[in-house]
Amino acid sequence: MKTSVLTTLALLFATTTMAALPAAAQDLERGETVLTRPRPEVEALGVRAGSFLILPLLEAGITYDSNVFATKDNKEDDFLWVISPELRVRSDFSRHALNFTARGTLGRYKEFKSENYSDYLVQLDGRVDVLRDINVDARFFHAQEHEGRGDPDTEAGLAEPQIYTRSGGVLGYNHTFNRIRTRLSAGAEYFAYDSVRRLDGSTSRQNDRDRWEMTTGLRVGYEVMPGYEGFIQGNLSRIVYQVSPNYAGINRDSNGYELVGGLATDLTGVLSGEIFAGYLTRSYEDSRLKDFGGLGFGGRLNWAVTQLTTVTGQLRREIRETTTASAGGVASSYARSLFAVGVDHELLRTLLLNGRAQYYQDAYEGIDRTDEVYTVGIGATYLINRNVYLTGGYTYENRQSDSNAQEYDSNLIFLRLGLQL
Numbered sequence: 001m002k003t004s005v006l007t008t009l010a011l012l013f014a015t016t017t018m019a020a021l022p023a024a025a026q027d028l029e030r031g032e033t034v035l036t037r038p039r040p041e042v043e044a045l046g047v048r049a050g051s052f053l054i055l056p057l058l059e060a061g062i063t064y065d066s067n068v069f070a071t072k073d074n075k076e077d078d079f080l081w082v083i084s085p086e087l088r089v090r091s092d093f094s095r096h097a098l099n100f101t102a103r104g105t106l107g108r109y110k111e112f113k114s115e116n117y118s119d120y121l122v123q124l125d126g127r128v129d130v131l132r133d134i135n136v137d138a139r140f141f142h143a144q145e146h147e148g149r150g151d152p153d154t155e156a157g158l159a160e161p162q163i164y165t166r167s168g169g170v171l172g173y174n175h176t177f178n179r180i181r182t183r184l185s186a187g188a189e190y191f192a193y194d195s196v197r198r199l200d201g202s203t204s205r206q207n208d209r210d211r212w213e214m215t216t217g218l219r220v221g222y223e224v225m226p227g228y229e230g231f232i233q234g235n236l237s238r239i240v241y242q243v244s245p246n247y248a249g250i251n252r253d254s255n256g257y258e259l260v261g262g263l264a265t266d267l268t269g270v271l272s273g274e275i276f277a278g279y280l281t282r283s284y285e286d287s288r289l290k291d292f293g294g295l296g297f298g299g300r301l302n303w304a305v306t307q308l309t310t311v312t313g314q315l316r317r318e319i320r321e322t323t324t325a326s327a328g329g330v331a332s333s334y335a336r337s338l339f340a341v342g343v344d345h346e347l348l349r350t351l352l353l354n355g356r357a358q359y360y361q362d363a364y365e366g367i368d369r370t371d372e373v374y375t376v377g378i379g380a381t382y383l384i385n386r387n388v389y390l391t392g393g394y395t396y397e398n399r400q401s402d403s404n405a406q407e408y409d410s411n412l413i414f415l416r417l418g419l420q421l
Contacts, residue, residue, distance in 0.1 A: 034310040035352065055088040060084070062080065080108065101122070188215075228265050233260055282332075321333060371403075
């Protein structure tokens with residue numbers, strides 16, 4: 001890494017954090033964290049339009065990437081200019097809710113312009129309060145995203161990033177019976193992959209990866225005592241590829257389910273979250289693909305250590321789709337086991353510090369490959385006033401793999417200015 005680059009960005013970031021106001025020990029309310037607590041003196045007011053609040057935001061800045069192509073050797077570094085406009089519309093009804101979000105992220109590299117990308121998301125979500133103890137919620141979305149060069153499913157030898165879209169929605173029905181809480185949900189998501197240019201000038205058609213992912217779920221919880229809820233939940237899933245058979249004549253369509261039990265807690269805002277464990281499985285219609293069956297687990301935690309410090313935790317195991325192959329065969333899927341912890345601290349009323357550490361393991365089914373990825377990061381946000389803020393940070397990521405060609409490490413340093421109404 002270039003020392004002069006790190007020094008310059010560090011000095012730019014440090015000079016923005018010298019005039020903040022002292023922190024005030026405002027009590028956290030139930031469900032709040034240091035990041036989400038109200039700050040009336042610096043919060044964006046938005047634009048009122050009847051019963052809706054319109055919140056526009058524009059964030060722009062620069063990122064230094066020490067390993068643009070996520071390679072083990074012959075690393076290339078570059079600067080990336082990022083512009084992220086966002087428009088949020090939030091309802092302010094006494095009952096029900098209706099929200100809209102539109103967000104874009106444009107990335108433009110200084111040298112490696114082939115890596116430029118334009119991601120976006122549009123989403124509509126809402127809730128209908130049928131009765132005091134019954135409500136129905138829904139969310140519909142469409143997004144365009146790109147696979148990072150370090151993504152394990154990105155084909156080698158591409159001349160540009162892999163672009164794909166996600167479109168779908170989810171419906172939920174929630175009903176409370178005294179101490180019993182239930183939720184029934186159903187969702188579907190469609191993935192569509194664009195063709196990509198290879199370095200040799202040919203075109204890689206990626207429509208073999210187009211698919212529907214459909215899920216239904218039921219959760220039943222019982223309040224054992226105030227602040228504690230025991231629950232069981234089950235999910236059924238179905239994945240259908242649009243080109244079948246695909247990839248060397250293999251049919252990747254599959255079915256799966258997850259059945260878990262757990263405990264959720266909410267102790268007056270000090271400690272909230274849930275943890276669960278059970279059985280997770282996925283079976284494939286093609287006998288050449290290896291089925292998966294094993295431990296499923298997950299959880300999240302918000303802990304208000306003090307009124308100025310919040311610790312968050314997350315763990316999850318899930319089955320993911322893949323098109324990865326090796327000399328030993330074709331992988332049917334991989335099981336990702338993720339563990340993450342974060343700390344947020346309000347050093348000053350307008351200066352928020354954060355730290356993150358994450359580890360996940362990808363264990364492939366059907367081939368002899370396991371990846372381990374370690375990520376650590378630190379950052380800060382300075383709220384200059386209700387319309388302007390500055391944020392920056394540093395992230396280090398390292399991947400170790402049984403496939404040496406997939407190993408890499410990278411350093412990212414970013415500094416961005418945000419404008420909001």
